[in-house]
Amino acid sequence: MELGKHSALELADLIRRRQISVTEAVKDTLDQIDRQEKEIHAYLYIDKKNALARAKQVEKKIAAGDMKGPLAGVPVAVKDNICMKGGKTTCASKILENFVAPYNAHVIDRLEQAGMVILGKTNMDEFAMGSTTETSAYGVTRNPWNTGRVPGGSSGGSCAAVAAGEAFLALGSDTGGSIRQPSAFCGVTGLKPTYGTVSRYGLVAYASSLDQIGPIGKNTADCAAFLEVLSGHDEKDSTSVKREDLDFSSALGKEVRGMRIGVPKEFIGQGLQPAVRQAFMDAMKAFSGMGASVEFLSLKTVDYMIPAYYLIASAEASSNLERFDGVKYGRRAADCAGLHDMYRKTRTEGFGPEVKRRIMLGSFVLSSGYYEAYYLKALKTRALIRQDFDRAFADFDVLLAPAAPFTAPEIGSSLRDPLAMYLGDIHTVAANLCGLPALSLPCGRDESGLPIGLQIIGDCFQEKKILRAASAFEACRGAFSMAWEKEAD
C-alpha cells in the first residue's frame, strides 16, 4: 500500500469509507517504520502489539458507529516527555530510564477518545533542552531529507517521524521553538498554540511558564484538526484557559485579501542563510500577490529575546528538575554514602552536559545577590517584549518570520558550540515569552534540497488568523512532504 502520500485527514476518510481498515493503516505505517528506523531513529520505543490491538478496538467502534471523529484510526507518535500510563517516559534522559508513568497526560486521553492509534514515543533533546535532538541520552535522530543532518529539536523525533511517513501526526512540545524549528528542518507543519490552550497535565515540565504541547503534521488542515482534538479546558492544569473558539478548521480555505501582514525587519537582518532569505522574500511576495497587505515593522526588543529566554527557561528548569533526585523517580545511583552522596551521584550520572549547564545557569541567576541582576531583569525584559508585540498586533493581523535562520546543520556541528545553538532560536523564543500562537510550514528548499520553514505568528487566541494565512499560502504554493517531494528530485 502507498498510504504515505496521504494526509491524516485523507487517511481517516479512506477508513470511514471502508477503503482500508485501521489495522491495515497501522500495519502499513509499522512497515514503513521497519524499513526506515535503523537509519532515522525517530522513535525511542515502538509498541507494535499495543498499536495493533488498539487498531482492532477502534475498527470495531467505527463499524458500530460509536467513533466518528475526523481523525479516528490515524496512527500517531508521541514525544517522550508526555506521560502514557504503564509505558516508559524518559524525556530522553538516563535519569528517567526506568520511569514508568502511573497516569495518562490529558492529551493522551484526548487522542484515545478521538480514536487515534499511538505507535510509540519519539526521541527528543534531553528534557527538551536543545535544538537538534543530539542532547538525547539515546542517540541522535537523523533528518529524513538528508541523514547527515539533524532533524532540529527538541521535538526532532516527532518531526522526523512525520516527515519519513513513520506516523501521520505527532505530538510535540514547544518551550522556545521545539515544535516549529524541527518542523522547519524536516519540511512538515507544526503549531505552537496560545499558552493555556492545550493542557500541560502529564507533560514533564521544563519551563512551566513557556511550555506548550502542540500538533505536528503534513499540512495545515491536519494540524487544525489535531488541535481540535487536543485543546480545551482541563481543571488539572491551573494555567488551562476556557475558550469557546476551538473550531480551528473553520479558518481554512479562506482568502487572505485584506489581511494585514507585518514583517519584523530585525528578523531578516544579518545572519540569515541566503536561501532562507530568498524563500522568505518569495513568501512575502506570494502573500501580497494574494491581496494581503504586507509591510515591514520594527521590533525593538529583538536583541534581548535570546538572553531573556535562556535566563527564564534555565531558572524554571533548575527548579523543575530538582525533583529528579533518586528518591522519587527513575534512576538511583548505587553504593552511596548517605543521602547527599546519593543525590549527587544520581544527578551526576543521570543528567547529560546540556541539562547540567542549564541547571547551573538557572541556579546561579536565582541565587541571592544575582536574582535582581539577572532573573528579575529578564522578567522585566519579557514584559517589554510583550509590549512590543502588543504594538505590532494593533496594526497587523499576523506577523511573518523565518522559523530558523538556517536549514538543518550537520550532525555534530552544534554540540561544539552551545551558544551558537542558542542564538539559532532567535526567531522562535518570543512567541513563548509572550504566550503567542505560532506555526511553521514549508516555504521552499535550499541549494542542497533541505526544507525551509515559514513562521506565522498571531496574537494570543488568534490561531484562526494564523491558520487562514497558512492554508492560503499552502493553496498557492502547495504543501509538501517527503513522500512526493523526493520523487520529484
Ligand SMILES: NC(=O)C[C@H](N)C(=O)O
Ligand atoms: N525546548 C525548546 O523549545 C527548545 C529550545 N531550543 C531550548 O533548548 O530551550
